[in-house]
Amino acid sequence: MKIYNTLTRKKEEFVPIDKDNVKMYSCGPTVYDYFHIGNARPFIIFDTMRRYLEYIGYKVTFVQNFTDIDDKMIKRANDEGITVKELGERFIDEYYKDAQAIGVNKATIHPKATENIDAIIDTVKKLVDNGYAYNVDGNVYFSTKKFTEYGKLSKQPLEELEAGARIDVNEHKNDPMDFALWKAKKEGEPFWQSPWGEGRPGWHIECSAMANKYLGETIDLHSGGQDLIFPHHENEIAQSECANCKPFANYWMHNGYINIDGKKMSKSLGNFFTVRDILKEYDGEIIRFFMLSAHYRSPINFADTLMEQAKSAVERVYTCIENLEFLSESAEDKPCDTELSAKLLGSRDKFRAAMDDDLNTADAISVIFDLVYTANTEITKDSGKEAISLALSLIRELGGVLGLFVKETKKSLDAEVEELINKRNEARAAKDWATADAIRDKLKEMNIILKDTKDGVKWSFAQ
Numbered sequence: 001m002k003i004y005n006t007l008t009r010k011k012e013e014f015v016p017i018d019k020d021n022v023k024m025y026s027c028g029p030t031v032y033d034y035f036h037i038g039n040a041r042p043f044i045i046f047d048t049m050r051r052y053l054e055y056i057g058y059k060v061t062f063v064q065n066f067t068d069i070d071d072k073m074i075k076r077a078n079d080e081g082i083t084v085k086e087l088g089e090r091f092i093d094e095y096y097k098d099a100q101a102i103g104v105n106k107a108t109i110h111p112k113a114t115e116n117i118d119a120i121i122d123t124v125k126k127l128v129d130n131g132y133a134y135n136v137d138g139n140v141y142f143s144t145k146k147f148t149e150y151g152k153l154s155k156q157p158l159e160e161l162e163a164g165a166r167i168d169v170n171e172h173k174n175d176p177m178d179f180a181l182w183k184a185k186k187e188g189e190p191f192w193q194s195p196w197g198e199g200r201p202g203w204h205i206e207c208s209a210m211a212n213k214y215l216g217e218t219i220d221l222h223s224g225g226q227d228l229i230f231p232h233h234e235n236e237i238a239q240s241e242c243a244n245c246k247p248f249a250n251y252w253m254h255n256g257y258i259n260i261d262g263k264k265m266s267k268s269l270g271n272f273f274t275v276r277d278i279l280k281e282y283d284g285e286i287i288r289f290f291m292l293s294a295h296y297r298s299p300i301n302f303a304d305t306l307m308e309q310a311k312s313a314v315e316r317v318y319t320c321i322e323n324l325e326f327l328s329e330s331a332e333d334k335p336c337d338t339e340l341s342a343k344l345l346g347s348r349d350k351f352r353a354a355m356d357d358d359l360n361t362a363d364a365i366s367v368i369f370d371l372v373y374t375a376n377t378e379i380t381k382d383s384g385k386e387a388i389s390l391a392l393s394l395i396r397e398l399g400g401v402l403g404l405f406v407k408e409t410k411k412s413l414d415a416e417v418e419e420l421i422n423k424r425n426e427a428r429a430a431k432d433w434a435t436a437d438a439i440r441d442k443l444k445e446m447n448i449i450l451k452d453t454k455d456g457v458k459w460s461f462a463q
Contacts, residue, residue: 001056001356003221004297006229006252007153011358014251016220022053022060023215025249027207027224027232028110030067031091032076034274037287037302038225038258038265040102044288045255045296045359046223047104048402052355055401063214064107065207066092068114069200074189084190085114098275101284103403109214113206117192120201120209124181124194126243136172138184138197144177147238153252154230161230179235181205204235208248212240222249226256253359256299265302273302285404286311292361292402313369314404317395320372322409324392326458327381334384343378344390347371351398361402368398368405417448421457424450 002011016022026046029035035043050062067073068088077087096106113120124140127133133142144150144158151158158177180202185191191198201209211219217240224233233252240248257264260271278287290310294300336344347367354363375391399405420439427435440450443459451458 002358003251003253004358006254007249009155012251014221016058017218017250020059022058022221023219024050024053024060024062024221024223025207025211025215025219026062026064026107026222027228028064028066028107029091029095030070030072031088031095032070032073033091034094034276035098036265036272036274037260037278040098040275040287041258041291041296041300042223042225042255043099043104044102044291044403045361046253048292048361049221049223049253049359051105051401051403052359056352060108061215062107063109063111063211065210066095066110066112067203067206068092068112069190070203078188088112088114094276098279098284101279102275103284103288105403111210111214113201113210114190116206116210116213117201119213120205121182121192121194123205123209123212123239123243124201127181127239130242130245132238132242133181134174135196138182138199139172139180140182140196141173141178142181142235142239142242143174144179144238145175147242149241150238151234153234153237156230179204179231181239204232205239207232208236208239208243211236211248212244217244217246217248219249221251221253223253224255226254229254253296255296259299259301261303262301282307282311283314285407286314288403289314289365292404293365295358295360295362297358317368317372317399317405318407318409320375321392321395321405322458322460324375324379324388324395325409326456327379327383328385328388328392330456331381331383331385331388334386336384336387336390340374340378340383340387341390343374344371344387344394347394347398351401355401364398364402368395371395371398417443421450421459425457 001014003014004010005012026042029039050060053060066088069084073084073087077084080087124133127142128135128140132146133140151161154161161177182194182196182205183199183202184196185198185200189200191200211222222233222236237248259265260273263269263271265272275287286307290302290307291300293310347370351364351367354360354367357363371391371394375395379387379391395405420443424436424439427433427439443450449460451460
């Protein structure tokens with residue numbers, strides 16, 4: 001598999017340190033509110049990366065953190081008259097609900113910053129001892145100019161970063177580009193004891209400390225949104241490599257931005273949407289399909305028209321699945337035609353080729369739709385159970401790697417409805433059209449729609 005490594009700006013063969021276990025870290029949410037559609041993209045993309053790595057045989061230790069202490073959390077907790085801990089626990093629970101709705105599996109480990117203070121303090125102490133950090137009145141800062149490779153991820157010299165960054169010059173710092181590792185306690189804020197006095201961690205240090213604690217000093221893959229390249233991921237590299245004197249992550253993956261109707265998402269523009277909002281209008285699988293229908297590094301435009309297209313596409317695949325399940329009920333038990341079998345099985349190789357090319361989910365989805373087209377145009381009841389089963393299992397298998405098309409479609413009918421459908425079939429066989437039509441109308445009143453096909457009667461619930 002080749003992935004585009006942000007660190008080197010080129011596609012590289014993915015070779016994990018331990019061939020039996022990929023160590024993967026992805027930045028999680030700050031839990032002061034429901035996560036928005038921009039957050040959903042990396043959650044879905046890197047959940048898919050993990051799924052694919054497992055599909056091709058790797059064990060994956062996947063760590064995604066929760067930032068459960070920061071300025072936004074402190075402000076909201078104070079506004080609501082609750083503790084930061086209570087706020088964090090509430091929105092961690094809400095994260096899991098929305099993540100599950102869009103098909104994002106739980107990480108192997110979901111560490112919280114507040115539960116890893118000892119690891120954070122240990123990392124800060126290393127940086128102080130190694131001469132890369134300094135203490136001013138209980139505030140500990142990282143000295144960026146002492147790390148000669150600072151800027152290697154964002155590919156900008158320190159001078160350009162300093163000139164272009166929006167930085168509040170703090171009188172305690174030796175340099176405006178230095179950033180906080182540990183913040184001295186302020187009135188009304190949560191705090192912990194440290195060698196530098198009472199205080200709390202800065203934002204960047206928590207990811208370095210937790211990646212080191214749960215995955216080791218050098219990890220295989222670090223991922224997140226493009227907006228995190230600078231300063232967050234740049235600072236993670238600086239902290240980790242200066243503390244451990246080893247490379248921090250061998251591969252970096254970053255997804256592109258989301259625009260809303262062609263404009264950058266912004267609360268001030270009124271086009272800011274949480275996933276919870278969107279789930280009121282669309283099923284989570286449609287959101288996931290939409291996110292995976294474009295290459296992860298490309299910007300993507302979120303609009304109602306595009307979501308409707310995604311909805312139609314998802315429905316098309318499920319219709320094919322339902323058709324195959326229906327055909328299987330009356331098909332003969334015979335082997336699949338050799339030529340058809342080869343065509344169907346070739347989908348798996350094409351799918352893997354797409355995914356091996358920098359996680360190209362857009363092309364992988366195209367392979368699934370080619371498979372659906374083959375099933376719709378070349379498979380009938382006369383094809384036999386083996387052909388039908390093969391097409392069905394491949395759609396489920398390949399879709400499942402993307403977290404798509406895994407819902408059960410078989411519908412259960414109670415005894416009364418089954419009896420009515422059977423009586424209608426008998427009436428039609430006897431050419432008693434009046435009775436057949438009367439039963440159809442009765443079923444329609446029960447919200448059951450019938451469709452007569454060359455392969456028999458199909459039914460569905462009315463939408």
